[in-house]
Amino acid sequence: MIRLRLKYQSSRLFNLLTVIILALLCILLNYLTRIDFHRIELPKDKPEFSSTGIEANLYTKDGKLLYRALAESGLQYPDNSKVFLYNLNMLAFSESTSLLQERLTSNDGWIDTENSLGYLGESVALTVNNIDPKYIINAHTRHVHLDAKKQFIYSSESILATRGKSVMTGNGFSVDYLKKIMTIESNVKIVYVK
């Protein structure tokens, strides 16, 4: 009769198994201690944070207001680096004159706090101010993607821009703020009135 001799074949095998199990337990314990049990309970489709009357300001070294971001409300979902904002109003001020230079508004949008990307959804309106009202630029579009690091925005939607009586329309556009180059992808139409 063959007796199962493996049973107590070697204490070395037993020790090896013990070490492996203990290691696994340590890893599991380490992982367990990092879990925020509070978050586990949160449903993914419900916001973790929300806020109303949001205002954020950015100043220059000598205390001049450079940027102001306002939003009627905002929220953030669990484990999501995007902050969703509603009724956005972003203002940029001239560093030299402190006058309002640009205003960007949108019904909705989000900002990804991890990679500085952003998105503006519906009713996006941009106003570029000018001392001479004739040269104030107004642009209307939607679904705009923003890359704050590259200072680059683009959309595949149509755009309508006016400056005084002059009008420009097109489909799909991009703006490279660093190079100061704007591109309209198709269906360009400009009516230039002196």
Next chain:
Amino acid sequence: TDASKPVEITADHATFDQKNMVSVFTGNVVITQGTLVVHSEKGTASQDKEGYQTIQLFGSPVTFSQLNDDGEKTEGQGNNFQYTTKTNLAVLSGRARVKKGDNLVIGDKLTYNTQSQIFTANSTDANGVTTTKSGRVTVILQPNQKAQDGNKQSGINLQ
């Protein structure tokens, strides 16, 4: 007059370089101002530091047509067209031809000064190369149909 009318530009694609003050239009570029209609494949509009503007059009060819105040039609074509406000010169070059009413001018480089209204025709382009068959300027002036009443003077001041 056309000059007081809005300028309308349509194209397939456009780029505006605000830093260098250059706009580039490509793909089926059509420029309209009143009765003036220009067709080209590519167009650039630029402004120098002193504020002078230059328009350049490239096509195979660039074509234009315009109704004059006297009701006569002027039309023309050429591979390149350039107009700059610095010199008020409109230059049509590269197998260029301009037809005004029944009068016709053919040459390598046709220049029109919008201020002095002087029109010049050259048989060779800037590089001394001629693209016309004869290598010379050709001007065809039709006898004036209304010679009797003598009040209609049309013709081209040859230089």
